[in-house]
Amino acid sequence: MTRTRWTLLAARSTVLGGLLIGFATLAIAQQSKPAGPPISSKGAVMSSPKADKGQATAEAKRTAAADRKVAKNADKLQNTEQRSALKTARSEPNALLKGMKLTKAQRKTLKASEKKYAVEFKNIETQARIAEKAGQADPSVVARVEELRRRARNEMRATLTPSEQTQFDLNVAAFPSRKG
Helix, strand or coil: CCHHHHHHHHHHHHHHHHHHHHHHHHHHHCCCCCCCCCCEECCEECCCHHHHHHHHHHHHHHHHHHHHHHHHHHHHHHHHHHHHHHHHHHHHHHHHCCCCCCCHHHHHHHHHHHHHHHHHHHHHHHHHHHHHHCCCCCCCHHHHHHHHHHHHHHHHHHHCCHHHHHHHHHHHHHHHHHHC
């Protein structure tokens, strides 16, 4: 064999040997690591400080998200109660006057009273929506609506005759049972 053939054969053998070593290294690197807890040393579990920090951060985020959800649901419930109180207050005057024949003067007085209280209900609703958009429901809205309803009822009752007041009182007693 000539010298060039020997050189060529040596080069090919070197490349082949390098490839075999490379493939063997890859095969070893790709072997699966045993599943289970981190490696322990003398009874103490060794874990990565970065992993510990990541777990703590994730747990803190989960807790914060749960707290936000609870607060949001509480606000949503309060906002629902407020809307319900306002809706009931608006429908109440018509329901309380059912079954009555009113004179023109009574209707005029009741209409003026209803308009006056409608403006006040609208103001309360506007304030409640502003508070809702700010992310803080106003807990006094329901109490203020109930107070306005009570005042409106008393004003309506004062306009009626004694026989109409009896019917009005029956309607007042029946009204919450229909709505609730």
